[in-house]
Amino acid sequence: MADSSDVTPVVSGHTPGKEEHGGGEGGGDSERDAGGGGGLTEAQREVLERCLHALRHAKNDSHTLAALLLITRLCPASQLDKPTLRCVFEAVGLNLPARLLVTAVRGGESSGLPPHELLSLGTALLAALSTDPDMASHPHLLSTIPLLLGILANGPVSNQQKQPQDQAEEIPDCKVQSADSSNLESNSAEESKTGKQKSDDSSASNGVSASKETSASSKLDEAMAADCYQVLTAVCALPRGPDQLLSRGAVPALCQAVEQNQTFSCEKGLALLGCLLTGKTKDKAWSKHPVELLTLLVRLSKDFCQSKDQTRLDMCSQLVQFLPPVGVALEGEQLKDVVSRVWGVLRPMVQAKLTAKQIGPILVLSACLLDLYGWELVGPPKVCCLLVNRACVEVRLGLEEPPGDEMSPELQHTLTGCYRIMEAAIEQACSVGLSTTAASPQSSISSLSLQQSRQVLGVLEEAFSAVMYYLQQxxxxxxxxxxxxxxxxxxxxxxxxxxxxxxxxxxxxxxxxxxxxxxxxxxxxxxxxxxxxxxxxxxxxxxxxxxxxxxxxxxxxxxxxxxxxxxxxxxxxxxxxxxxxxxxxxxxxxxxxxxxxxxxxxxxxxxxxxxxxxxxxxxEPERVRKDPCFRTLEALLSETLPVLVHKSHLLVLAANYCTLGLMMGRLKSSESGSVEAGQRRFFSAALRFLRSALDSGSSYAPVKVSHSWEESWDEAAELWRLGLQALGGCVRSQPWVTTLVREEGWLKHILTMLGQCSALPDKHTQEALEEALCAMAEQCPLCKQEIGDMMVRNDKGALNGMRNLKKSVGVK
Structure with missing residues (x-):
């Protein structure tokens, strides 16, 4: 059996350039010359056509491999244009490489070839096929992902054979059929002979000794690792590629590969993980595999802390990718320890003299750490002030004097990180006195001195002046x-x-x-x-x-x-x-x-x-009366408030809607005498909502805030009082409302409660209720009579404490 390097020029993990994807220079010529083979001579083209014919009509694996080897010897993949490569791909298909992997992993069936060679050839074929996006998205290729991940994570073929067989059985059309052992075996001698020299060259260039190639696969060789990563990277580049990898166990497998320091795991494995942890799959990955990812983050943070100068600067951007999303719940103190340790290394970097290119990744990493734990772990106030100052300086320099006509993506990324540092500073630097209260835990920025807080606000003001200048343009x-x-x-x-x-x-x-x-x-x-x-x-x-x-x-x-x-x-x-x-x-x-x-x-x-x-x-009452948008708003409120009054978790929104609608209602007048159905529906819901706030409880006890309002009372109390005052205005401008007040039982309920209770929750609540009742007494004789009768019957309740209301109804 030939080494995988025999077919590497055609079927290894070569990633085509733009022209091979049809998007680069010469792409049009390649398309027109569909069978031309790119830069081949006439003689080469003629032989290539015969090889392609043989490949298309191959009757077994031996014929297919022989044709592939002839194409390999004829010309390297770099000389083949996209249509020619596509012909090769379509002729080979995905079934053969998939069966090679299954045969190697199952192990029990004798193919006459070492499992390592089967894996090598299978992964090489898949790598070449994956360079075509259509092939990369094919179900057959996607079904091989668990096997490829197993190779990268476990290394030796012997370990692969210990894995659950369902990985192999996932592959369509491979459940009962493995690679054609007789064909592969009969072709083995010829392949080994023709590929010996190329195999030796490949082993030397990859730094892999022949003994390691033929031994018990103690370590994954570079060619196979590169091919596996080529396939996974090609899949990841697909629109749904990250989800496909995530659902097939890519994260734990790649984390294991990095942990065991498998071949290319730190170069290609981390890069692939970085892609999975950027964008829409980030949350999914952390929610499914928090333990593995946190273990990886701990390792990377240790490497970061132990690295030197330039390497440490380079690792800033890498570390950003592997931080968990904000709000992810992780047990224990591991993440906090990681962030604290990284801040310990960043502090001297923030204080050092660095160029704009060097400070950028540091500021972006700092912003991400602030997102996780705020200012708590940053360090002393002096460091916090310096961090904010450096971010503000970069914003001013970047926005006021951008280099060239267009801002580079690197600068935009840096400034976006600076914005987040500024936002984090605003949250606390603008708080009253910058003091620590029982509700806000002690943090480094909350203990700023008055002079330091003024400095922070000053540099923020300068930076936001630059922001406004930029947005104006x-x-x-x-x-x-x-x-x-x-x-x-x-x-x-x-x-x-x-x-x-x-x-x-x-x-x-x-x-x-x-x-x-x-x-x-x-x-x-x-x-x-x-x-x-x-x-x-x-x-x-x-x-x-x-x-x-x-x-x-x-x-x-x-x-x-x-x-x-x-x-x-x-x-x-x-x-x-x-x-x-x-x-x-x-x-x-x-x-x-x-x-x-x-x-x-x-x-x-x-x-x-x-x-x-x-x-x-x-x-702006006149604007409210004339602007059509307020009519639209009234219709919206009449539709939504009846729904909201039954939603306790939306009580504050209901209070806003109720008050807003009543404040607009007080500006209207019912000259026509007719009332729209929407208006009646809104006022009916508003009255039910307002009466639900207080609970009288037992007789002659103080009124309490009702259970449904209790949790939201701090937010909704002022709106409720304003709504009662607005209700009084509505009664004066639209007298028909008093009829609804009586029909809905609102007036009777309020009077009964006030007559039986000894006091209201506070003075402001009493004033708001009194104002609404006074308006009703002034506008409606029946309301006036009901209020007066209740005052006479209950001379000890909270109702009799309303002096202005007594004057309105004529009760002494």
Whole structure:
């Protein structure tokens, strides 16, 4: 049997260049010259045609191998164009190499050939076939992946034979048929003779001795390892390739190969693992194989800490790939120990004098470590300040004076890491007094001195000034650029905390911020680049796919602040921002319900959007009366509030919807006398919702917050009080509401509760209820009479403590 090097020029792990994939120079000529064989002479072409004919009509494995050997001797693969290679591939097929692997792994059936040679030839054939994407995605080839992984993980053929036989039995058409042993054996002598010289050369170049090749396979030889990795890498490059590898056990096998230091495991194995741990398969891999991946991370972190200067710099980027996604639950303190150990090495690197190219990977790794444990493990405050300062400096240099017309991908990656460091600094540096409270654990940045905190805020302000300058220059044609989104998102994190600094610059940038958010919200086309970027950079807390609402979600906290200030609010109105917010609520509500129509988890961004709309409603009543988007909002609220009142986990959203609808209702007047069904439905749901907040309990005891509201009372109490005040305004502007108040039993329920209880939860709650009851007494004689009668019958309850209400109903 010939060594695998006999067929390596055609069937080894050679990765074709762009032209072989039809995308490079000369690709068109190759396609036109379908049988021409690229740079072959006329004589070579003639012989090649005869070999291809023999290959197509081979009756057994011996004929197939003989034809392959003739093609190998005739010309190397580098001289064969894509159509010729495709002819070879189609003639050989995937069944032969698969059967060679099965025969080697099963072992029991005598093929007359050593298992190692069967594996060598099978993997070499698969490697060549995998260079064609269609072949790489074929079920026959995919079914060999567990066997290839077993070779890489376990090395010797003897170990392979100990593996469960179901790996072999997964391969279609190979359950009962192994390689044709007689054909292979009869061809063995000729192959060995013709391939001896080439085998010797290959062994020398690969650093593998002949004794190792023919011995009991104590270590995986380089040619076989390279072929296995070629197949796996080709599969990984397919659209669904990472999922295919993950589902077939690639992660534990490759981790084992690295742990045992198998051939090429550190070069090709880690690179392949890095691909599986980047993008959409990262979460799946860590959830399925946390133990193996954490063990690998511990090893890599130790190598990182023990490495020297340039090697350590090079390893920064590698280590980033193997960190777990944010939020992954790992037992024990191993991960924390890893992060702490890596920070110990990074501190002097952050403080060293480095070029922009050198500091980039350090800052990106620092950003990823901050994502995992925040500032807790970074080091003393001085190091934290220096890290933030270096990130801000890189942002200023990169955005204010970008080299050339286009920013390089490396610089974009560095700046994205810097943004995350800045965002992490904002979360704590903008907190009141930067002091540690019982609710916030001690961390290095939370113990900054006043001078240090001012320095941090100062460099952040300078960096975000550069960010705004950069975004001002962004053309709408670049709105789908992931780096633009990263820059936008970083600015939003700052604006969420700080809108008083650089107010003029922020106001001037509002057209871009709103335009950018509107473009993504209303664009229905799939935005693959942004979706992939968010997955790779782990920027989505929910870790869901891109929907187009993300930009506005990040901007919403800033809009909540800016809509409360007159100058920015006027600009926001000219940009039709209320309509954008209504559109967002409508889309998000549809998504929240899901296909089944069942409302799912809480979405705080909807509550923030309501707060911004509430600011417009309070400060711009004329706009609310005239703008059609507020009619659309009313229709949305009338549809959704009746559903929300029954969802306790969405109580805060219901409070926002109820209050917003009532605040708009107080601005209307019922001149026509007719009431729309939607209006009645909304007010009926609002009254049920408002009455559910308090529970009277036993007679003449203080009123308590009801059980369903108790958990959310801190967030919803102010909205509930504002809603009661707005209800009073609705009664005054739309007298028909008083009829509904009585029909729904709201007034009777409230009066009974106030008559029997001794006190309300707090003064503000009492004032809100009193204002609503006063409005009803003033507008409705029947309501006035009911209130008066209850006050007379219960002169000891909380109702009699409402002095303004007594005056309204004439009770002394």
């Amino acid at each position: 962004v053309n709408p044609s670049r709105y789908e650029d992931p780096f633009v989104f990263a820059t936008f998102r970083s600015l939003c994190s700052w604006l969420a905390e700080e809108t008083s600094c650089l107010k003029e610059e922020v106001t001037r940038l509002l057209p871009f911020l709103i335009g950018y958010s509107r473009r993504h919200l209303q664009d229905e086309s799939p935005e693959r680049r942004l979706s992939d970027w968010m997955t790779e950079m782990s920027v989505s807390v929910e870790r869901e796919s891109w929907t187009g609402t993300e930009p506005l979600r990040y901007l919403l906290p800033a809009l909540c602040h800016l809509s409360a200030e007159e100058g920015p609010r006027k600009v926001l109105l000219t940009l039709d921002t209320p309509a954008l917010l209504v559109d967002f609520l409508s889309q998000t509500w549809t998504s929240l319900k899901g296909k089944s129509g069942v409302v799912s988890a809480r979405d705080p961004s909807m509550e923030t959007a309501c707060s911004a709309l509430l600011n417009f409603t309070v400060t």
